[in-house]
Amino acid sequence: MGSPVSFFFEVVISGLLAGVMYSLVALGFVLIYKASGVLNFAQGAMVFFAALTFVSLVERGVNFWLAIAITLAVMIVLGILTERIVLRPLVNQPAITLFMVTIGLTFFLEGLSQGIWGSQPHGLELGIQDQPMQWLADRTGMFVSQFDLFASAVAAILVTGLALFFQRTRIGRALRAVADDHQAALAVGIPLKQIWAIVWAVAGFVALVAGLLWGARTGVQYSLTFVALKALPVLMLGGFESIAGAIVGGLIIGASEKVAEVYVGPYVGGGIESWFPYVLALVFLLFRPEGLFGEKHIDRV
């Protein structure tokens, strides 16, 4: 056991690392929101769907990488179908309607995944132990999970990849244009529908990654869909349209949640992580309604 200071750092770091996990889920939200203005509540169900599909395949003896490939394919198809069947008929509807429709989608996916693969929980083994890193513990006395570090690394790679994808590729640039102004994008000949399909496919991919990591962490079960609930305060904080916001928001939420749980929790009976991120985000929003990285909008009347 280290000093109070190192304990504090340990708490903060584990919080930050947990935050990365939140960011990972939040990333899926941001992608879709940026491209189509939809707050996709079903992101959590997509994570669950991906993880469950993968695990079930592996349990049925499918090779690890093949299972990933199949799951990825399934997720891409799912993303494209969602865009086609659910969202396209609702183009130009109020954002709140789109939000509600994704709640419906959530239920549908939950039912679908369990209907296909069954409702029993599964363990998921990625080969990385959720144990403190001995090396770090020896040096600093702080206990930091290997798994968390691995997840952070994956998240970092994913974010970098996405950033490059957005900055460098033609599709990525088109996507940014779409995010800025649908009408204008359409006017300059960007194929909106194609872009949306791609985005939903990418979101499916992100869901798969998040599903693998979260599934390995908590087991693959119904409650995995609730990871979306972890991501929402992150998004409120970071803004729905900023990848950087999703990362920073995740870190802030993760760290502060852990700190609060450890230092405040005992006095109020514990378990405050269910609501603390929301209240934090809410308080923050009251002072800065546009979020961390959001732009201030002037309502023209």
Add this chain to the structure above:
Amino acid sequence: MAELDTFPRLLLHHAQVRPDRPAIREKDLGIWQTATWRQMADEVRLLACGLAAQGLTRGQHLALVGENRPRLYFAMTAAQALGAIPVPLYQDAVAQEMVYVLRDAEVTHAIVEDQEQVDKLLEILPQCPRLAHIYFDDPRGLRGYRQPQIASYERLLEAGRSFLATHPRFFEEEIGQGRPDDTAAMHYTSGTTAHPKGVVLTYRNLIESGRSAAQMEGLTDREDVLAYLPLAWIGQNIFSYTQWLVVGFCVNCPESPATVMTDLREIAPTYYFAPPRVLEALLTQVAIRMEDAARIKRGMYRYFMGVARRVGGRILDGQPVGLVDRLRYGLGELLVYGPLRNVLGMSRVRVAYTAGEAIGPDLFTFYRSIGINMKQLYGSTETSVFVCIQPNGQIKPDTVGPPAPGVEVKVTDAGEILIRSPGLFREYYKDPQATADARTPDGWFRTGDAGYFDQDGHLKILDRAKDVGKLVDGTLFAPKYIENKLKFFPYVKEAVAFGDGRAMVCCMINIDYEAVGNWAERRNLAYTGYADLASRPEAYGLVRDCVEQVNADLAADAKLANSQIHRFVILHKELDADDEELTRTRKVRRGFIGDKYGALVDALYAGRKEQFIETKVRFEDGRTGSISATLRIEDAKTFAPAAAKLAA
């Protein structure tokens, strides 16, 4: 209380007997604003006092101009209470058309609906110097008017209030002076030739006439009437004023002419009147809207309308109908007739009249077959409307029924219908000559209509007497009667019948471009225009069917069997008022056409199979030109007279 022999006395009677029953409603500001009899009596009292204070006296005329508005009705009774005479004017007349009436009746006071009417009266004020007081109901847009002659209705009531304060018994005293043979109202008949004539009707005329008809139909104070036809028209006076005050039911004024259909549906009158053109428009609406229905619904509608045509009228007349048909009709009632009456606003109709012009038998039986007690009526301004009424259970589409109670009708040898009744008018205003001409020496009124009684004693109206002629064999020839029969077919737009002084009847026919065009399109029949379509053998076939059906009808009537159409021709151009072939009110000018198309008439009677004809036309831009064509002339099948058949 004295005898109920004037309208103001009737009003006071209702205010006492049924003070809180609705007297008149008006759709205004979204709801049916209602005045009870008591409220009405109070307002009429104020109004009469106001008018008296403003100088209206016994024997003077009060002009009323506007749509059906309760205040105009109040004004009528208020004027009558003072012994003044209300003169309603057609609200859609242009200003200059009002000049004659206003001068003829020496009108001093006028109550009008709104700015539009005020503007008209102001425009002709210089020509009508006696007109010194104009009161308006709706103040909208009139705030800036500074002319001394105009004031609001409210100001008039205000004047009435102060007058009443100083003359508390004035109103009742004035009513006390009224006599049944005083003039109650004056309606101007629209003279087609000369100036309009003011028909002077007394209280006795209107009240007795209205009362006996009301008794015959069993009208009660629970009736609802929708007042949507012009006040200036005598029918409106009888149905919505005379009988209203006689019986004490409720009159309902629509929000505006544009909303009559909606208002009709809301009120669902129990006592209803509509001229044939209104009924026709309604039926067209029904047909058009049903066309948009899904196939199944349309099929259902057609089926049940077929059932209704077969048995509906008989069921309404209380005649025996088979059980199966009764069940079919009952199902139709649930699915079609009931809902249809409901959407038309006729679910509650107990008695409905149509009159004014001849009504097509299909149109007439349509309404009867869906269970609406539609009847025909014969009458005129001079006779206080009611001359003949079809009694329940004795309805025929082609007669107007037997004489109404208290009315004597006879037909002269020349075929003209003469009338003697309590409803007969007193005189034409300031026109003793016309008054004398209108009556035979022994006091019968010459209607100027030709007709005869059928074997059941029902009067059949043929035509204006002056247009009725004779064939060479001396039998009756009523061209308009024949033409109307033809025009009841949708494919026939106009028809001109010839036969006076000739051996047989021949006809010129205009097809209805739209109806025949549609018919042709449904058969993939290509045509290039009106003349082309009219010359098609298919069109001839279509028209021949119509002509032969008319012939079959005519054959059934002993008096008209000889008037069957032997030959006809379809004209290559539409008869047009611009070419003087029609009057501006779209009546055919038979004589003019006979001359203009003389060659054609000759060909018809000469038995030729075709004839070349060239006619002058005036185009819409005012240029004239001529068009020519060779027209085919066809023979139509005629039938042996029914009487002969019976004998055989």
Add this chain to the structure above:
Amino acid sequence: MLYREAGQFRATYAEDQQIFPLRQDRVAIGVLLVAAFIAVPLVADQYWLSALLIPFLIAALAALGLNILTGYAGQLSLGTAAFMAIGAFATYNFVLRVPGIPILAAFVLAGICAAIVGIVFGLPSLRIKGFYLAVATLAAQFFVLWAIQRIGWITNHSASGVITAQNIAILGVPIDTPRAKYLLTLSVVAVLALLAKNLVRSETGRAFMAVRDMDVAASVIGIPLMKTKLLAFAISSFYCGVAGALYAYTYLGTVEPEAFNLELSFRILFMIIIGGVGSVLGSFLGAAFIVLLPIALNLVVPPISEAAGIEIPHAIISNLELMIFGALIIFFLIVEPLGLARLWQIAKEKLRLWPFPH
């Protein structure tokens, strides 16, 4: 066809502004009320009352509460169940701690407690809109449940957080049979539904809808946004609170905080989406639909699968239920965003115009 409205004219504004201006509707609702209050208690068995009708009525009340907030005032909330929880646990405490309190008074006070909490969680609506606000209401959902679980006083220090509803009575008549519970629930729901209908057709309701449809225009014609939104939160929470109280006292009897989880909030949201946002009738239709669907599935699927010779486990049926819910939400939002109530309205329009198509 059935609507024969010719001759039903209105001579006063009072007549014109009735809840049911058409005579046929008045007759129908009269028949329905008589059936619900008299016929149903006479004929329905315990299963019908306890397993179908009572949960349906309670769900309808909660849906009505959410509809006031979401359908009328346009503020999406995902925390409905939390306000129901407040109602349930507040009633428990009022009955527990105020001896002799009439149960209806306890319900009302509990509703007021829910309303106060509703106002607090409605405060963010002044600054944030749309789904930001929806997400914010999740805070209420999680915080309230957490508080009930962790603050021992609320559950009278029950170890598991489970409370058991006390026996209740009205004017000395014990409410202990399914029939009595049904009648109590029905009465409360009927009265509150009438009040809600009156509210939404008057000034307050119009203010709600104005804020929903265009808030700038609303404020420009003099509607204070803050007051209006908070009022919507308060009234909505009141309704949900009373629904929660009934949930505990006439339906479940024994309640744990987890009964009021996010799942329940979503279910109630589904009721108004399927039933019809912005419609009192829709709240009832949606509640009936969502309550009956699982029961119908359990009735219908086994015989079919038996006939087909495939055995469908119960778990599959419940997953099927989730999928059907989800698909229906998607379907309604795409095809008929105003839900069953709108379909009913269209059907009624058709009947009024019969035999004409339009």
Add this chain to the structure above:
Amino acid sequence: MTPSDRGIGAPILAVEGVSLAFGGVRALQGVSFDVREHEVRAIIGPNGAGKSSMLNVINGVYHPQEGTITFKGRSRRDMVAHEAAAQGIGRTFQNIALFRGMTVLDNIMTGRNVKMRSTFLEQSIWIGRARREELAHRRKVEEIIDFLEIQHIRRTPVGRLPYGLQKRVELARALAMEPELLLLDEPMAGMNLEEKQDMCRFILDVNEQFGTTVVLIEHDMGVVMDISDRVVVLDYGRKIADGTPDEVRGNQTVIDAYLGVAH
């Protein structure tokens, strides 16, 4: 009619030195003008001149950084929009801002909300004051419906109405507030000739019948010259002319602004 006939009196509204900026964009710069009681006052200017912003400042939707607004003798920098409404300022919008989910009748009734006093509890029980108010205000609303000749669409949801009628309903909603000052933002934009004539007639009728002071923004110069008593011209957020229609028409700065001459 001459202005004196209509009783045009002292200024009811004075705008003094109003400046408004969004971020770096300066929408209004030191604008001053007044509006006299019962007059029809037009604000004209090229696109982006700040006309709508001016109206938004007057009725409290935007809050200016500088300047004062004096309405009926009370000066202020800014206020909340609903308070402006309560003081008697009515408003229509350039892009129709009706409540789309409500019927015509309900939209206009909403305009009466500001005059209602009953509490939500009374309303939910629907007796006494709440019921009386509701019925009395319905009557007032019906008078406005009658005035603007929209009886036939009373029960129609506004979303289903054609554009011209929506504009009229919006005017009706503003009139329902019985405003002393009515701000109309391009009331005739996008209308055909007949609809424009109707709208002109209604605006003048409102002005005459109710004595309502009208401030309107309009692009159709014919309309402006016909119906307004005085005209303010804005360009790039500054006032460049002010006077009667004739004076403004002859003003060289105005002509330049409209022709796009460089400053």
